[in-house]
Amino acid sequence: MAKQQNFVEQIADIETNFPQWYTDVVIKTGLVDYGPVKGTMVIKPYGYAIWEIIQAELDKRFKATGHQNAYFPLLIPMSYFTKEAEHVEGFSPELAVVTHAGGEELAEPLVIRPTSETIIGTMYSKWLQSYRDLPILMNQWCNVMRWEKTTRPFLRTSEFLWQEGHTAHATEEEAQEETMRMLAIYKEVAEDCLAMPVITGRKTDKEKFAGAEATYGMEAMMKDGKSLQAGTSHYLGQNFAKAFDIKYLDADGALKYAYTTSWGVSTRLIGGIIMTHGDERGLVLPPAVAPVQVVIVPIAARKGNVMEVCKGIEAKLAAKGIRVKLDDTDNSTGWKFNEWEMKGVPLRIELGPRDIEEGKALFFRRDTLAKEPVALEGIEDEAEAALKTIQKDMLEAARARREARTTWADNMEDLAKDLDAGNFVKAGWCGCRKCEDAVKEKMQATIRIILDDETADKCIVCGEKADKAVIIARAY
């Protein structure tokens, strides 16, 4: 296994050095590279292909729920940000500013969008006339810019790709329903496509989006026990409607402010996939988002009809709509095995002259590392079934891991112990900001989610009556 050793040596140990393991995996599997400007990333074809699949999965669900895509300008007048007080406070420190263009200094500086509530709100204010125009249900796929001090590919970069949905409604109820509908779609894609189980719920006021009435998020446990905020859906109430004058003439003849929402997920989801499923050999991709779902590796490729049979299998799988690749390079078999394992291809089919004689091939599952002989006759159906099983098993394994590492704590000592063990910790919280800050200060952890299906007796910090049960975790 000398070859394998070579590969594995490239990747830091996942158990003892998770951060370096992550960096090694994203760089060495060809997902990203660092851009020349500090904090930027280049998304390479293998990484971008995952993003394209995630986009397609989300986009069809957005459209099925009545949303239309549009595109709003990248540059926003600085003055727009000051219209919503919390919003400007939240985003000011992270803005990138254009001061010169076309060889001249601009009269007003322009901000590269960190998010588009302000410019979209301005346009909605212009477009919205009557209650008949509601709801407005739009989404845009775009790049955004948030100048960050500490960056990591996919998880936190100054520029990233995302979608941002922005909707306007006649009533509070409709806007709240929309907020929860989109959160449910995010959860569905996270779990069914990314095989990444998430806990959804309301964020605390401290953690909510700058300018929102309420933010709902989904949190996923990474393999190091830290939480990744993987998507958020904001109920904005009338805050932005009032700041940007988003009004309509109602059926009763009165001018009313609309209720708005916004919601987004980003290329950060790719980081979530990596840290939910990866192992000591590298990436492990769930079939639903794998750019290559099946790789065929011929053994003793030049012997007899091996290549021919492999091509036949490739064609049969492709005809089923499986994303399949036949590795017909001159690399050694060991090299091929290791490369595709590192790249996380869910299923490998191995096939040599003796297998052909016996009318079979070997399936290798990347997630469990299990091998199994499979008859050549009907192999395309077996491959399809195997991919489904892998998809399901990966979600279940991730969920079981999270559940095994989710504990209740009644006091700060247990909380510290559980957090150090890499757990999600459930606890009671009185609801006050002081206790929330104390958790952060003493534990370097945050309240990730307020649980809506569980209750607690007393606050883990102050011991007073608990208003809510929450999940506390260290987070990305």
Next chain:
Amino acid sequence: MAKQQNFVEQIADIETNFPQWYTDVVIKTGLVDYGPVKGTMVIKPYGYAIWEIIQAELDKRFKATGHQNAYFPLLIPMSYFTKEAEHVEGFSPELAVVTHAGGEELAEPLVIRPTSETIIGTMYSKWLQSYRDLPILMNQWCNVMRWEKTTRPFLRTSEFLWQEGHTAHATEEEAQEETMRMLAIYKEVAEDCLAMPVITGRKTDKEKFAGAEATYGMEAMMKDGKSLQAGTSHYLGQNFAKAFDIKYLDADGALKYAYTTSWGVSTRLIGGIIMTHGDERGLVLPPAVAPVQVVIVPIAARKGNVMEVCKGIEAKLAAKGIRVKLDDTDNSTGWKFNEWEMKGVPLRIELGPRDIEEGKALFFRRDTLAKEPVALEGIEDEAEAALKTIQKDMLEAARARREARTTWADNMEDLAKDLDAGNFVKAGWCGCRKCEDAVKEKMQATIRIILDDETADKCIVCGEKADKAVIIARAY
């Protein structure tokens, strides 16, 4: 026809005021709106839906020819632009510059990409090692920024959406083949999907991309006789390879510079569709790129089973993959007719109680304004066939119009006359810059394309021996 009058009055006369007609059409059909920053546009859902279809058509052809999508950073260090002398000269006046970010002044100003040769070249230089890594075939879908003084939605805006392909090759021949292959794909999409006939060919040195060895373009005649440069493919030779150190170790052990290409089309194509096909009633969309291909308008919708039959037709068309919309709003029939005509929906199906009794419906073709009764039985096949016919006829009509308005000129008087008539004018050119400048100065027209399948005797400006036959036109 009072209602129709109302609609038509919204749109300036196409014959006497083409520029205002264009502005009216793009705004009033809901394709775009003006953004708050001068020179920017908001692409509204109806316009963005066209772009999504164009993207899908191009993207599948890029992938079928071996290209992979990737994403490179928006911000490029200013110093990168100075590495290729012609490139910096060409783009400097149009750059938007970020000088502050994260609350601090940046050590080096960053440019919002006007095009990405410089940053992609930098990454290729890092990635390319051996001849085995070639060719590198990448594309990115993104926004770019060019600060323009005079702007018009889709045609020229400070920010626009496009794709930019960037490839690196071992040999000059391969890079030249790639340049022409992508030009051919652009032509195919322009003609087969947009029904917009184009003339392809080499641009003059004056008109070529800043830093290219040669630029090949496609030019389309708009209804006012002006030419639209609708896409370009650049053979960059080793210019950018030398400026950005894109080198590889060849099989013979020598370090060699790669040959590179770049190619792009943008949301400008939507402007091309509008000005190729639009008429006094508004938009006329070719079926292949129409977000709504068929609209069903019920006549006396509340009578008998009209709505039910209409819904049945909608379902049958949708099952065929036709993008169909049933207009079940409360608007009057006249209003519906006019609205969907203005929005350019290729085929309208009208259907009332008497039609149902007679087992038929009425087809209305947006391109020819022709009406025709069609049997309800098998109407989905008839609709499919009609869309195909419309698509074909629209291309042919546009081509016939262009051919009728393409003339040869032997002298400057004829050239002036033909240009004023709104023609593409073929003429001889000696190949010198002075004569090219003279055309521009005296005629407010430019050499659009050098024809490779025609020759001429003498230069239309100086009368010397003609090196080439060219097309001269006024242009967007």
